[in-house]
Amino acid sequence: MQHKRYFLNKYVIAAAILVLLVIIGFVQLRFSSTQQFASPRLAEQIAIQVDVVNDSAGKKHAHNQVLVSSAESQNNQTLNKNDQSITTNEKLRDTLEKLNTSIAQNPEPLKHAIMGPSNKHIAARMQLLNLLDQDPELISELIDAFIENPNSLLGRELSAVLSESGHELAQEAALDMALDLSNDEQARTAGLLLIAQMEEVTGDTRDRVLAHIDSGSDLSSDLQQFALMALKPAPSSQEDYQRVQSTLSKVVKAEDQNVRRHGVYQMAQWATNNEDLQDVRTLALTDPDVNTRARAVMSLGDSPFKSQENRSVLWQVADDENEPPPIRLYALKSLSKYALNDSEINKLRIMNNDIRNTSR
Numbered sequence: 001m002q003h004k005r006y007f008l009n010k011y012v013i014a015a016a017i018l019v020l021l022v023i024i025g026f027v028q029l030r031f032s033s034t035q036q037f038a039s040p041r042l043a044e045q046i047a048i049q050v051d052v053v054n055d056s057a058g059k060k061h062a063h064n065q066v067l068v069s070s071a072e073s074q075n076n077q078t079l080n081k082n083d084q085s086i087t088t089n090e091k092l093r094d095t096l097e098k099l100n101t102s103i104a105q106n107p108e109p110l111k112h113a114i115m116g117p118s119n120k121h122i123a124a125r126m127q128l129l130n131l132l133d134q135d136p137e138l139i140s141e142l143i144d145a146f147i148e149n150p151n152s153l154l155g156r157e158l159s160a161v162l163s164e165s166g167h168e169l170a171q172e173a174a175l176d177m178a179l180d181l182s183n184d185e186q187a188r189t190a191g192l193l194l195i196a197q198m199e200e201v202t203g204d205t206r207d208r209v210l211a212h213i214d215s216g217s218d219l220s221s222d223l224q225q226f227a228l229m230a231l232k233p234a235p236s237s238q239e240d241y242q243r244v245q246s247t248l249s250k251v252v253k254a255e256d257q258n259v260r261r262h263g264v265y266q267m268a269q270w271a272t273n274n275e276d277l278q279d280v281r282t283l284a285l286t287d288p289d290v291n292t293r294a295r296a297v298m299s300l301g302d303s304p305f306k307s308q309e310n311r312s313v314l315w316q317v318a319d320d321e322n323e324p325p326p327i328r329l330y331a332l333k334s335l336s337k338y339a340l341n342d343s344e345i346n347k348l349r350i351m352n353n354d355i356r357n358t359s360r
Contacts (some may be wrong), residue, residue, distance in 0.1 A: 088135035091131055095128055101122065103154060113156065124157065146173075159197070171205045172204075179189030187259065196226065198232055206232070206234035213247055231270075245271075248266055260287065268280050268296075280299050301330060315332045318335065
């Protein structure tokens with residue numbers, strides 16, 4: 001009985017061990033299966049974590065870019081504030097200093113004032129004009145710099161700037177120097193040419209120039225010519241035009257042919273009707289100076305008044321074999337602007353070919 005009980009216990013223990021082994025095997029199998037299903041999820045979690053890290057780094061990088069952009073913006077604002085803190089007077093002096101330095105580093109002969117400024121310094125002149133636009137009160141400082149040494153390379157540059165500005169104070173200062181304050185012919189010339197380079201002047205400037213021409217105080221041929229060149233278009237009434245023509249009718253009778261030449265040009269410029277050109281027509285046919293005749297012919301050819309009197313003079317010049325070919329050709333060119341009949345057109349064509357062939 002004990003023996004049976006012994007074996008029974010033994011079988012029970014063996015069965016228990018077997019069951020335990022089965023349970024352990026089942027558990028291991030289930031655990032392995034769980035790991036297989038868990039691995040993709042774990043990989044996905046790891047990938048998500050990596051993405052989160054990468055995204056965090058990206059955000060950090062983007063944040064850094066924002067910080068850099070913000071820093072650059074602050075720097076630009078600081079520069080703008082610093083630039084704004086520089087007054088226009090300081091900018092003007094800095095530009096003048098740089099212009100002086102550039103002139104010193106690029107020396108060139110001091111040509112006659114009528115030749116104007118150098119093309120090398122256009123940028124500096126534009127900068128000065130821009131500063132004048134920003135602050136018109138700078139005109140006084142520019143005028144002072146010009147008057148200090150008008151007959152110099154710097155003076156040439158400043159004269160061009162002041163002429164371009166057309167400022168009334170520049171006109172007044174230039175005439176004060178040219179007509180009242182200076183005895184130096186070169187300085188006076190610079191003042192008159194500053195006015196001559198302007199497109200238009202004030203009525204007061206015109207009246208001062210006219211009064212100076214009428215006075216006959218200039219003995220120098222050059223200064224007389226420059227005064228005539230300074231007689232620029234100005235706001236004018238009919239009385240003003242008549243006064244100008246009255247003055248010029250005396251000028252075109254001057255002994256100096258260069259003065260007559262400038263006078264005849266101005267007479268045509270200030271003409272308001274065909275009658276104002278009578279002296280111009282006379283000089284085109286009779287003046288002993290070839291350059292004055294040429295100027296008169298050109299003035300008639302360019303005149304808006306296409307009168308019968310002008311037409312007749314131009315034909316006479318073209319027919320005159322004693323006139324130089326260039327003058328005759330200009331007369332023919334001017335006649336081509338008129339309404340011509342067939343006979344005149346044919347004559348003009350033949351004469352044009354003959355004169356050109358003869359002058360070769």
